[in-house]
Every structure is written in C-alpha cells, then in structure tokens.
Amino acid sequence: MKKLNYILIVYVALLSASCNKNMLDTTSKDQIDANNFFNNATDLQVYTNGFYEIFPTYLIWTDDATTDNMIPLNVADRVKGARIVPASNAGTNWTWGSLRSINYFLENYQKCPDEAAKLKYGGIAKFFRAYFYFDKVKMYGDVPWYGKVLEANDPELYKARDSRKLVMDSVLDDINFAVANIPKEVQLTSITKYTALMLKARICLFEGTFRKYHALGDHEKFLNEAASAAEEMITLGAYKLYTAGGANSCYRDLFARNDQDVTETILARDYNPTFGRHGLSYLMTAPTAGVYGICKDAIDSYLMKDGSRFTDQPGYKTMGFYEEMQNRDPRLTQTTPGPNWTAYKETSPEPVNINISTTGYRLVKALATKDQWASNNSFNDIIFFRYAEALLIFAEAKAELGTLTQADLDKSINKLRERVGMPFLDLVTANGNPDPYLEAMYPNVDQGSNKGVILEIRRERRIEMFNEGLRWDDLMRWKEGKKLEKPMIGMYFPSLGSFDFNNDGKTDVYLHNGNAGGAPPGTSSIVNVNQKRLTDGTSGNFNPMYSTPCKFDETKDYYYPIPLQEITLNPKLDQNPNWK
Template sequence: MKIKLITIGLGVIWSGMMMSCDKDFLDRPSEDQVEAPFFFNTAKDLEVATNDFYSAFSRNSDEKEWTDSYTDDAGSDNLMPLNPAAKVRGSRVVPVARGSGGWNWDDLRKINYFLINYHKVKDEAAKAKYGGIARFFRAYFYYDKVKTFGDVPWYSGVLDAKDPELYKARDSRTLVMDSVMADLDFAIANIPAEKQVNLITRYTAMLLKARVALFEGTFRKYHGLEDADKYLTLAATAAQDLITSNAYTLYTEGGAENAYRNLFARNNQDNIETILAIDFELGLKVHSLGSSFTSATQGSYGIPKDLVNSYLMRDGSRFTDKANYKTMGFLDEMKNRDPRLTQTTAGPDFKVIGESKNEPVNLSITTTGYRLIKALPDRSQWATSGAYFDIILFRYAEALLVFAEAKAELGTLTQADLNISINKLRSRAGMPNLDMAQANANPDPYLLAMYPNVKGMQGVILEIRRERRAELFNEGFRWDDLMRWKEGLKVNQPIVGVYFPGVGAYDFTGDGQPDVFVHTGSTAGAPSSVTSMVNIKQRTLWDPITGQQGGNSGNIDPFPNRGGFREDRDYFAPIPSEELLLNRSLKQNDKWDE
C-alpha cells in the first residue's frame, strides 16, 4: 500500500487547532497554553502536525492548486494558454487586501508554532525526523517569499499581536537565505535517508537545498549582488552529494523513444527517479489535468515555436543552423530531432497512451498548433475531475542539471562533470554527448540572442540552459529561471506557433493525406481527410522574416499584443497596500508605487 503525500484525516486535529481564525494570523495571540501540552506528546502527534505542512505544495505565492506545477509554465514564455498570465502581459497591479498577492504568513505561523513545542516529545528519533521536516517546510516557505518579493522579514517564533517584531522592516536577503540554508542543513542531517515517494526524506531536502542555492547564486550573479559564488558552491555540493549517494537514477523504461514521456504519464510513481510526488487515486483523490490538456475551452495550452527550435537534431547538431528553420513546415521540422520533442508535443506519429492508432491532428485544442502531451494520460482520464496520475514535485534529473549549471556558472565545470550530469540526460534521450570544448568554442547564436546577459563559459552555459528547458519543460521552473538569469525581457519576444506558407491543405502526419486546412473564412475545397481547420482571420499569422502581423503566411500568433515585462520593476511582485498601511516599516518594491 502506498503512503499518501497527505494522509487523509491525520491533519484534522492540527488544522482545526491552528486554522480557526482569520486568513492572515501571524499576528494572532499565541495559542492557548493548554493546547500544546495536550498535543505535542507523542511521535504520532508530530506526524499529524507535519502532515498538514504538505499543503504548502498546493498553496504558494500564486495560491496554487495541487496540479499547478504541471501548468505553471503557462505563466512564462514556455506555454501559451488561452489567456496569458498577468505577469507575462505586464498587467499586474498592487493588490489591496492584507495577506493577498502572496504576502501571506499562515503557513509560517503553523511551522514556527510546531518548532517551539515539538521538543516536549521524548522520542529523540521522532523529534529529529519531524523537526527536520518542519524546517524543510520553513525553508520552502521562505524560498518562495524571497523569489517573489526579494527581502522579507525573518520570523523564527510565534508573535503576539503586540510584539514590535511583527511590524519590523524587511531583513536582508542574506540573513533570510543564510537562515534558509541553515534550516535545510538541519533537515538533511536529521531526516532519515529513506526512499518514500510521497513523503519528505533526506533526499528531498538535499534536492531542495541544491534548487534554492542555484536560484540564489545565479540571481546574485546576474543581478549584481554579493556572494554569488558562495551559493553556487553550495548548489554544486548539494547536487553532487545527491548524485554520489547513488540512491536514484534516471527512469529508462521504454527506451529513448518513450522513457521521458512514460515517466510523467504513469498513474503511480516509483522511486527510481522520482524523489517526491503527489499521490492521486481513482475514487479518492483526482484532478482535471487530462481535461485541461485536451479541452478547446480550458487551457488550450500551446508550446511556442522558439522552444521547438531549441531542441537539437538527433545527431546533436543545431536545428537553428538550418538556413530555412524559420519557415520550415511542421512535418519537416519534426524529422530527426531530439526524441524528447515528440514526447513533449504531438508529433507526426502521435498516439495516445495505450492506443495503437495515430490520434487525429487537432489544432483547436492548442493556441500555437504545437499540442502539449507531456504528462498526458490515457483517454479514460480526460474527463473533468477524471485524472488520477501522480504529479512529480522533485526528481533526480533536476540534481544533474543543477550540478552542471552551478559548476559552469562558477567557471569550474569539466568534461567529467558533464559526463555524470548532462550527458546522463542526453543518453536517456538517445542523444550524443555534450562536448564542453566544442560548445565554448562555438556558442549558439540563437540561444545567445535569447539570453543576451549570459556571462562566463557562454557556450556551455547556453547548452545547459537548452538542456534544462527541454528536460524540465512544464514542471514549473521556467519563470523562476528567467528571473534568476535576469532575462525577464524574454517574455516580450514573439510567442508564436506553427508556420504556414499560405492558405491551403497541409499534411502533418506524413501519410500523404492533408490533415490541416488553412483558410480565410471559407472551408470550400477542404479535402475530406482534413481533421483540423485554421481560419487565419481569427487565428492571425506573424511573418518571421518581416515581423508583420495579419498576413496570409507566417506563424500562428496567439498573443499579438506581446508581453509587457518591465526590466525596472517586474523581477519582484508588489506588496499589498494594506500591509504597507499596517506596517510603516515596510517599503514597496521599486516602481510599484508609481
């Protein structure tokens, strides 16, 4: 029997005790003195309390649901939904209500209350384990706050409503992030080194430390802050410790043509590569990702052309070195590419999981013409609230990417480092190894235009970023990556889709029969084999050569207004105005008070 990520019922007592209050209760009086003695007495009490902390994975600065880690990229340049996110449009505004916009401290108060009281339990092993888990979640909480707002107040206790600390100014980023590192070190030292797919373990803490330190190190490097190398070194070391533990490896079932897709589409995750996943079960806990991935009226998620361009050819050469890559049709651009491309978007031979016949081409369920299939389950799970495949939160592949990137940004990367990291991922995909000397000698001009701020070992850093984008696509990392690399302006570049040279019929599957008919309002003359219509008066085109919009040739252009990211403002979110009125020591993030 699998252990649930959230054990149903265990958190009821704790949640009731801690949440019978208004939304933002960091400033509520301390809990009744009677409650702690009656609750924090056994190892089971500690388990009950920490089980409630797992809700952090479904509730962060954007009030996420359990499944949003698989749709978070829609708030970036990686995935275009029907309605682009406000942060991509540049239309975020200062929130008003206290505790809104991510400035919410509910979870922290529960964690700190636990840390003040859990020492009463006499079971030393239980105290070490659950104390470590609590500090893992405090680190996770503050990591999210720093990513979102920059400097924030550090609170390590439960504050009384009259405590002056409640209304203090923000603490320095360094103080907060060093405290996060200390929490993660405690978690790594005290949580058992078990392999539990649905529970926090030492390995989860190791990967979170690597993730956080990489974010902080690269953010500091590219935003001109001190101590970048300190955090990059911590990232490389944490990732290497996980790698050399030999606890995990890459999932390879199905071979290069299927393993990557199979990893995400399984109903039940195992502990080969997956370190932590949210468990869903038919009849007990379900979600609607199958529906949102296949509905024309929900997400209609579309993969952008520049991501498709970024995938290498199967022989390791660059697709964008081809003279006609900008105007290449769908069928030709899908040939002989990195196998992960057609395990991420529907290619010419796309088959639904568990079926033997090709799925008909359907461009009505994708904004760009490149349909999302990563993590798409079998057809039986496509109904609303009908999906029950597990959702991965932490997996071993990330450690390989963190290790390589941190070492490259430090300038200490070697070919041997690549061979135990990036080249393991490429091997799983059936791709040639990345050669560091070749990459540095010939940086990709296409990627350099995408990431103009890159510093140091340009060539190999660009290749690692290519690998990261392909491998971690739609797992919720992309916005954070652009923020830490200081490449927010990337979302203002055209986010477009499939190229059509003009009106007419097109074969997307290679069987000699047209599948798509492009027209200007009349479908007369469409071949009977066509399964998808594109009206370019409604779905306008963008010419990649001239940059003109609205013509009869070009890429599908679902977002013609383009992104509105502001370099002087949008790397941090605004603090709610009510919070600034209540705490005069807080100052609004730059340019949000204009």
C-alpha cells in the same frame, strides 16, 4: 500526498485557519494545547503531516503557461507586463498562516522525549520553513523573518523587512538542519533526507545565480552549496534516471503513467481514482480550457538527433511541420505530438488537432490515458522533485562557478542525453562555438570562457524540465525578463490551404480566412486565420499575442508588489521599487 499523510488532521486544523498576516498576532482557537500534545513520535508525525498542504496542487504543472514556454487561451498578467499592486493579500502569496503553524511546532516539539523523532520531525518542520521562505524571497525579495510565534503585543509584529541576506542565510541554516537530521529513506510521498537535498540544491542554485546576474554579491557561497548538494544526491546513488521502454518512450512514460515509483521520482503528490483526481489532462485537450500552445522558440531549441543544432539548418524558420519534426531529440515528440502521434496506451494514431492549441504545437507531456481527459478526471501522480533536476543543478552551478569539467558533464548532462540516445555534450566544443541562437535568447549570460556550455546547459534544462513549473524562476534568476518581449509565435504556414502533417498524401490541416468550403473531406483541423492569426495575414506563424504586446520593466518586474493593505497595516513595510 497519500491519505496516510492526513490521518488525524483534525488535530492540526489550525493549518487551514485564516491565511493572512493577522495570523501572526492572534492565537488560533484551533491551536493545539502544547501541554497535552507533542508527547511522542506519533504526535510529531501527525502535526507535521499537515505541513504537506503547503505544497502546490497539480496546477504547478500549468505554471509554464504563464511564461515564454507556452501561451494559453488567456494570457497571464505577468507575461503581458500587466500586473498591478493588489489592494489586499487575497489571492496573493503575501500570507503567513503556515509559518505560524511551523513556528508553533518548533517552539514545542522538544518536549517529546524521543530523540530520534525530534531530529526527524524537527528537520521536516525546518524543511517546510525553508520552503516557505524561499517561495517568499523569490517573489518579494526582502521579507520579514519570523523565527518564532508572534503574539498581539510582540514588538516584532510590525517590523520592517529583513535583508535578503539575513533571510536566505536563515533559510540555508534551516535546510542544512533538515539535510543533517531527516533519515536517509526512499519514500515517494514523504519528506526524506533526499527531498531536503533536492530542495537545498534548488534553493541554492536560484539564490546563487540570482545574486550573480543581479549583481547582489556573495553568489559563490550559494553556488558551491548547490553543487555540493546535487553532487551528494548523485554520489549517494539512491536514484537513477527512468529508462523503461527505451529512448523513444521512457521520457513520456515517466510523466503519463498513473503511479510514480522511486526510480527517478523523489517526491510526488499521489492521486487516485478513489480519493483524488485533478484536471491536468482536461486542460491539455479541451478546446475552451487551457488551449496550451508551445512557443516556436522552445520547439526550435531541441537539437537534431545527431546533436547538431536545428537552428543551423537552412530555412529552419519556414519549415513545414512534418519536416521540422524529423530526426530531432526524442524528447520533442514526447512533449508535443509529432506526425502519427498516438495517445498514451493507444494503438491507433490520433487525428491531427491544432485547434486546441494557441500555437499549433500541443502539449502532451504528462497527458494521461484517454479515459482521464474529462474535466477533473485525471489521477496520474504529479512530480515535485526528480533526480534529473539534481543532474542539471550540478552542471549549471559548476559552470557558473567556472569549475565545470568534462567529467562533471559526463555524470550529469550526458546522463540525460544518454537516456534518450542523444550525443554527449562536449565542453571544449560548446565553449569554442557558442550557439548564436541561444546567445540572442539570453544576452545577459556570463560572457566568460564558459559561455557556450552555460548556454547548452540552459538548453538542456528548458527541454528536460519543460512544463514542470521552473521556467519563470529560471528567467528571473538569469535576469532575462526581457525574453518575454521576444515574439511568442507558433507554427509556420506559407499560405492558406491544405497541409499534410504526417506525409501520407492526405490533408490534415486546412487554413482559410472565412470560407472553409475548400477543405477536403476528412480534414481533422480546419482553422480560420481570422481567429487564429498569422503574422503576415495569410501566411507566416500563428500569432496568439497579436493583440497583446508584452512588456517587461527591468526596474520592477523581477519582484511582485506587496499588497497595499499590508503596507497600511505596517507602515514600516516598504513597497518594492517602482510599484505604485
């Protein structure tokens, strides 16, 4: 957030105090004395400003590299199926310090005589408590619900986990209070009614589909709430899709520009050369850092420009790079470099460089100008919530409920397609001819009459929200963890030797198995397949997972394990199933 959000942060130093479960049973030495604080709107604003630190950093935009969307240089344990029960909560999400601070505020803010301020900042506090608990439930399922500050002798301190139903009903109460009471303002870096509506829609879509596909029951309530919140965002009309620059550049520009505006962006973390930089562009361009490679099944999911399926094309699995990039959804070459790719704000094409990608398909969505590619030198803002997600949530919730109409598609999914000049999604056609490629990708999808359109909405979501930190949650809520066991491969090459990536008659990529002597002068990417393996030895697809077979255990891996130390401290805490 902007520096403005942290003015007088010294008054809320408690937020950075020990972030472990013991925070629940100790009184912080930095705790504000309620007798001398919470007296006016400024006090409430100052205190709640500290809650913004709960939001993730720019690293939320690296989360897709720990899913099936991208493979980094170092594969994440959750992708490999190699997570273990941690000994302590250090480095885990089983921490509670932020919750104590939120609850302390909620126990004391009512002493302020300013009624409007109490509604606004009370709503903001409940927004953050909903955000906090949503994050916990996604990872751990049932968790203890603490709606008050706990002291050392409180009998609730070491209680058992509360049911998911109780916790999520409480989360829904909190976010509904936030929606009802935070003012309807358009603010780029502050929580508003619109931010609360977006969080509500995201929470309820997750919970509704998780309950549906994991057979927990009562999914319709949350799906209806998701559809309602997203539709309210649409109806209020405060935001629209960013279209400046046209279909062939607006999607890229939205993320690569330095400063966000409030056209489509609802909430962003503000970075600036003078007070805050990050390392996202470095991770996309350094040969020894992220080395992110987009998986081929994600590349293959992008439609043809005429709306037909790329995976219906003859020989799509073995197409060369230049051919597979032709006449596709414009978002494809605004996410990964196409032929003759030009860096943001540059005029000359960049040399082909597939050495900095595990799969050959580089990531360039949100890649800033070249002067920001050095380590920790980026300052383009990072988006947390944007209007496009509301459109996707609305369509998916309605489709999963079985109430989706063509009119619903036209005001949601088809707005996204219109932005990039793609043909509209037709409800009858989609349901009449489900895509077999997507059916194989998502075997657990609803098998009813809306199967085809649900699959198409999932395609749209994966493409539109690519690398924005939502993919893992999507796989978990759809009960599609086994998707991680499917091959995560990259570009296809029929042999070793020379390859022309931009159809200009010159070699851009040269593959060899130990002798690079045959590479023509000027070749920009010389690749040793002994290091970047091919599926068939001297031909096939790049195979970054050749030595890392992935496994997803359906009996346990939809949740994270609770740290052993926490179970020792509180014997009433049960470990998640099958974690030992």
